[in-house]
Amino acid sequence: xxxxxxxxxxxxxxxxxxxxxxxxxxxxxxxxxxxxxxxxxxxxxxxxxxxxxxxxxxxxxxxxxxxxxxxxxxxxxxxxxxxxxxxxxxxxxxxxxxxxxxxxxxxxxxxxxxxxxxxxxxxxxxxxxxxxxxxxxxxxxxx
Amino acid sequence: xxxxxxxxxxxxxxxxxxxxxxxxxxxxxxxxxxxxxxxxxxxxxxxxxxxxxxxxxxxxxxxxxxxxxxxxxxxxxxxxxxxxxxxxxxxxxxxxxxxxxxxxx
Numbered sequence: 001x002x003x004x005x006x007x008x009x010x011x012x013x014x015x016x017x018x019x020x021x022x023x024x025x026x027x028x029x030x031x032x033x034x035x036x037x038x039x040x041x042x043x044x045x046x047x048x049x050x051x052x053x054x055x056x057x058x059x060x061x062x063x064x065x066x067x068x069x070x071x072x073x074x075x076x077x078x079x080x081x082x083x084x085x086x087x088x089x090x091x092x093x094x095x096x097x098x099x100x101x102x103x104x105x106x107x108x109x110x111x112x113x114x115x116x117x118x119x120x121x122x123x124x125x126x127x128x129x130x131x132x133x134x135x136x137x138x139x140x141x142x143x
Numbered sequence: 144x145x146x147x148x149x150x151x152x153x154x155x156x157x158x159x160x161x162x163x164x165x166x167x168x169x170x171x172x173x174x175x176x177x178x179x180x181x182x183x184x185x186x187x188x189x190x191x192x193x194x195x196x197x198x199x200x201x202x203x204x205x206x207x208x209x210x211x212x213x214x215x216x217x218x219x220x221x222x223x224x225x226x227x228x229x230x231x232x233x234x235x236x237x238x239x240x241x242x243x244x245x246x247x248x
Contacts, residue, residue: 100240143196
């Protein structure tokens with residue numbers, strides 16, 4: 001996968017230049033976020049539900065509901081547009097948000113909370129993280 | 144005296160009301176801060192893009208806030224009413240950044 005993976009066109013749409021292998025990685029990422037949002041036993045579930053106001057006993061239920069709904073909506077929109085060659089601005093933002101949620105959930109689930117932990121994590125995990133970072137880096141330049 | 148007394152009472156009540164109003168406004172005006180926390184995996188341009196998208200801040204302010212998060216471990220990215228602070232916090236969490244709200248000390 002050489003060159004830019006995501007390019008903002010003059011008409012405002014974002015061109016996806018991922019090959020089949022790249023799209024398969026992205027598909028797995030989106031599917032994991034959707035599953036984690038729906039399954040309380042999923043290893044990412046806790047990291048998707050971090051407290052909004054840690055100093056109070058309970059978060060505002062409406063805020064929690066809004067977050068959960070929006071994370072799921074972004075993941076669903078991302079899955080629906082997985083095969084598209086051109087994304088609208090909103091669709092591309094849903095991709096970015098969903099990949100970023102997956103990246104942080106991966107880090108939290110594996111106890112990667114410092115630079116030292118990141119550098120010492122297993123190669124396979126590090127490769128997954130670097131791949132998601134690469135996607136995010138390219139996609140974020142479109143905004 | 145009788146004519147003066149009610150006026151004094153009224154003035155006193157008015158002063159009390161003003162004091163109460165001052166106290167109430169002091170409490171409600173303590174802003175709620177939206178905090179973004181550092182993490183070791185999120186690429187810096189993503190943080191800048193999220194700040195730009197959610198708050199509409201100019202590029203240099205977003206970069207400054209991102210660097211504050213990176214170097215100090217956290218940054219206050221917005222302050223104000225509790226409802227809006229929670230709404231911004233939700234948006235940041237939905238975009239995958241670790242964020243919380245807390246009332247200004």
